[in-house]
Amino acid sequence: MSGELNIFFTGVTGYIGGSVLSRLLKHKDAASFHITALVRSTEKAEKIKTLGVETIIGSYTDEDLTFLKEAASKADVVITAVDCDNLPAAQAILDGLKLKHEASGKAPILIHTSGTALLADDARGLSSEHIHYSDTETDKLDALPVTTLHRNVDIPILETDKAGYIKAYIVTPSAVFGKPEGPLIELGIQNSHTIVIPWLAKASIARKQGGHIGKGLNVWPAVHVEDNADLYLILFDAVRAKPDEVPRGYYFTENFHYSSLEVSTVIAETLVELGISTDAKPSGFTVEEREKYFGAFWPLLGTNCYAKANRGRALGWKPKYGKEAFFADIKSEVKFFAQQQQ
Numbered sequence: 473m474s475g476e477l478n479i480f481f482t483g484v485t486g487y488i489g490g491s492v493l494s495r496l497l498k499h500k501d502a503a504s505f506h507i508t509a510l511v512r513s514t515e516k517a518e519k520i521k522t523l524g525v526e527t528i529i530g531s532y533t534d535e536d537l538t539f540l541k542e543a544a545s546k547a548d549v550v551i552t553a554v555d556c557d558n559l560p561a562a563q564a565i566l567d568g569l570k571l572k573h574e575a576s577g578k579a580p581i582l583i584h585t586s587g588t589a590l591l592a593d594d595a596r597g598l599s600s601e602h603i604h605y606s607d608t609e610t611d612k613l614d615a616l617p618v619t620t621l622h623r624n625v626d627i628p629i630l631e632t633d634k635a636g637y638i639k640a641y642i643v644t645p646s647a648v649f650g651k652p653e654g655p656l657i658e659l660g661i662q663n664s665h666t667i668v669i670p671w672l673a674k675a676s677i678a679r680k681q682g683g684h685i686g687k688g689l690n691v692w693p694a695v696h697v698e699d700n701a702d703l704y705l706i707l708f709d710a711v712r713a714k715p716d717e718v719p720r721g722y723y724f725t726e727n728f729h730y731s732s733l734e735v736s737t738v739i740a741e742t743l744v745e746l747g748i749s750t751d752a753k754p755s756g757f758t759v760e761e762r763e764k765y766f767g768a769f770w771p772l773l774g775t776n777c778y779a780k781a782n783r784g785r786a787l788g789w790k791p792k793y794g795k796e797a798f799f800a801d802i803k804s805e806v807k808f809f810a811q812q813q814q
């Protein structure tokens with residue numbers, strides 16, 4: 473692929489990133505994109521190259537991150553979908569984008585992946601009371617302290633934007649679910665599983681009953697992996713078409729909210745269907761189970777998070793997949809991991 477728009481993309485083999493890259497590859501302007509992807513293994517790099525994508529081998533955890541700075545310094549657009557809490561990597565990318573700004577006199581575009589866990593409370597499954605957040609409420613979001621999850625990276629990004637070096641758009645997915653599709657899946661190099669549902673499914677299979685934190689009353693937003701990826705592309709197109717009109721900052725992705733109890737009930741019922749459990753009702757994880765299955769992350773599973781994705785919708789984003797698809801996906805994940813654990 474040769475062309476005019478240099479795109480540097482990290483996390484292309486990931487659940488989220490792979491779905492975004494798949495869309496970029498079939499974009500109507502794809503012939504004019506020069507995409508460079510960061511990958512960690514030569515084996516994956518060889519397969520990605522078959523898609524016309526250039527690769528750089530490296531890791532966000534490498535001691536020397538000069539390669540990230542260099543790659544970003546050549547990019548008109550950087551898309552990130554790796555560990556959203558890795559500040560040294562984010563800083564190297566921001567440093568590179570500043571160089572690009574100095575050299576071109578233009579502010580390059582950064583589409584960074586964060587997560588709605590930044591809105592989470594500490595309900596521990598005992599309450600569904602929550603603060604409502606919309607991605608249009610910039611003052612409320614700006615007030616979230618650096619100690620809040622993901623803000624250690626989001627704040628420096630937003631500050632670099634404010635200083636005029638970059639145009640930053642922080643895509644902030646909620647609980648992503650569903651089966652990704654596309655060329656990276658076909659090549660067998662994209663992760664096809666999300667984060668939270670497999671944790672709960674594996675723990676529930678091991679204890680032979682669906683489980684939740686506390687009473688499971690807490691609520692979270694969710695979005696299908698394909699709907700989530702659509703938002704990146706809608707944003708990418710909007711920003712290129714009208715760079716000064718599209719609001720910068722947070723873009724949540726969600727299509728509905730669910731309670732932990734709903735999820736643990738689907739898991740419990742599936743376990744009965746599979747003959748692993750005789751109890752179709754979930755129960756609270758014990759203190760020991762919380763530590764054993766989730767370690768330091770267990771409180772996160774009991775949090776409330778309420779996020780309205782109004783900015784994406786204002787750009788024309790129309791997520792399609794609802795709760796029915798979510799529950800069907802949970803069922804399929806439980807079946808997958810039950811088979812794997814046999």
Ligand SMILES: NC(=O)c1ccc[n+]([C@@H]2O[C@H](COP(=O)([O-])OP(=O)(O)OC[C@H]3O[C@@H](n4cnc5c(N)ncnc54)[C@H](OP(=O)(O)O)[C@@H]3O)[C@@H](O)[C@H]2O)c1
Binds near residue numbers: 516553
């Ligand atoms: N999934 C969700 O529900 C969700 C929701 C909100 C936010 N997020 C956030 O979105 C980001 C991506 O999540 P995901 O679900 O797509 O994760 P994922 O499927 O695990 O993908 C992670 C991607 O990053 C790459 N990667 C991992 N460690 C790396 C390193 N040290 N250096 C360079 N690349 C590395 C992986 O490459 P390999 O192929 O080499 O492993 C893969 O391409 C994360 O920050 C996550 O917290 C996820």
